[in-house]
């Protein structure tokens with residue numbers, strides 16, 4: 001049964017399936033959703049064909065964008081080297097900052113300008129490298145400053161006026177799904193905020209997902225990035241339906257349009273793959289099947305959330321990562337403190353889904369069943385999904401809550417303030433969420449078990 005709350009109503013979708021929403025009903029409900037994804041080439045050895053693929057676009061000079069950790073695995077240079085036999089001159093830029101900042105993006109853009117012109121860009125690495133390649137591509141093809149394109153209120157949210165160059169995204173982590181999304185995430189250092197650039201033209205032309213490149217991913221990165229997959233799938237699956245928004249004009253359409261039948265399908269697939277392979281990929285990184293499952297799960301979840309959107313755990317992750325003081329996670333660069341993206345998202349996820357449960361109980365229960373089929377279930381329905389997430393976090397050694405990465409109750413007002421700035425994400429939450437709700441989620445997330 002679906003409990004309808006005070007302001008709540010129940011939308012009857014078809015026999016036996018309901019989506020509850022505590023949201024005020026739209027006066028003119030949306031009837032349209034959009035779905036976008038890049039061309040995808042998946043499989044062992046796929047990265048060896050990038051020279052051929054770029055040659056199809058008439059590319060003569062390509063810039064490979066990566067970070068030093070990924071460069072040390074040799075993968076970016078291998079990708080660059082095989083382009084020569086297709087007449088492509090490729091250079092490797094390895095100055096990407098792990099979790100890009102405005103300063104690191106400006107440095108990459110300056111390097112690309114000085115060493116250009118380039119016909120194409122190839123991001124080889126995790127979300128940090130792929131997002132940096134997106135920003136470089138945007139700024140080498142369009143006028144103005146980076147700030148012009150950053151989402152408001154931090155930037156001006158301008159749309160690119162020119163088409164971008166071909167961008168090939170080659171993930172080496174199993175997490176962000178950045179290879180299929182229209183987003184570039186960055187830290188604006190002066191303002192201590194994480195924000196993004198979001199436009200359909202940022203979407204890579206081609207995603208080359210080669211599980212072999214992920215084998216060198218350390219366990220700590222596999223765990224954190226995998227929690228990002230999990231939260232992308234869960235948040236987009238529980239996002240408010242596109243039908244609960246007001247009807248948009250074509251000009252108003254945004255990449256994140258709410259949960260819809262196509263993104264649901266990808267999120268479901270990703271959850272089933274995580275159920276079988278997440279723990280194995282972290283604990284036995286040499287397991288080829290687990291690595292391949294995680295690689296395709298990351299892309300599937302990216303194809304889901306990249307169209308539906310994410311909500312509270314991602315909104316909370318921005319201030320958790322942005323206000324870090326001295327936490328140094330295992331297997332990440334040690335020279336500066338950070339809470340990696342996937343970890344920062346995971347830390348409030350159990351509480352966030354406890355909070356959203358009553359807005360869409362069926363969805364939460366179905367997600368728990370896909371993630372932990374046959375697991376012992378707590379008696380209260382609202383506890384089933386949070387308990388499945390916590391069990392997974394414990395097994396793969398994600399820190400036990402927000403306090404474990406250095407925050408105290410005294411930080412909650414600042415954290416809440418940071419979350420409330422992410423209205424673009426909170427708008428996809430399946431129920432209204434205010435400052436008190438977020439404060440309670442942070443307070444209960446200080447220690448999770």
Ligand SMILES: NC(=O)c1ccc[n+]([C@@H]2O[C@H](COP(=O)([O-])OP(=O)(O)OC[C@H]3O[C@@H](n4cnc5c(N)ncnc54)[C@H](O)[C@@H]3O)[C@@H](O)[C@H]2O)c1
Pocket residue numbers: 067068069070073098099100125126127128129131172173174175176177178181182183184185186213214215216217218221224225228331332333341342
């Ligand atoms: N664009 C999007 O849609 C999107 C979505 C989610 C997150 N993000 C952003 O992506 C970034 C996080 O990306 P990520 O989690 O993929 O990790 P990452 O790119 O930050 O890399 C994490 C660490 O793993 C290392 N590494 C990566 N692949 C490796 C490999 N195969 N072998 C050895 N070391 C390897 C890197 O050198 C780095 O030290 C954040 O900035 C986050 O905000 C973007």
Ligand SMILES: [Zn+2]
Pocket residue numbers: 176228232314341345
């Ligand atoms: Zn994410």
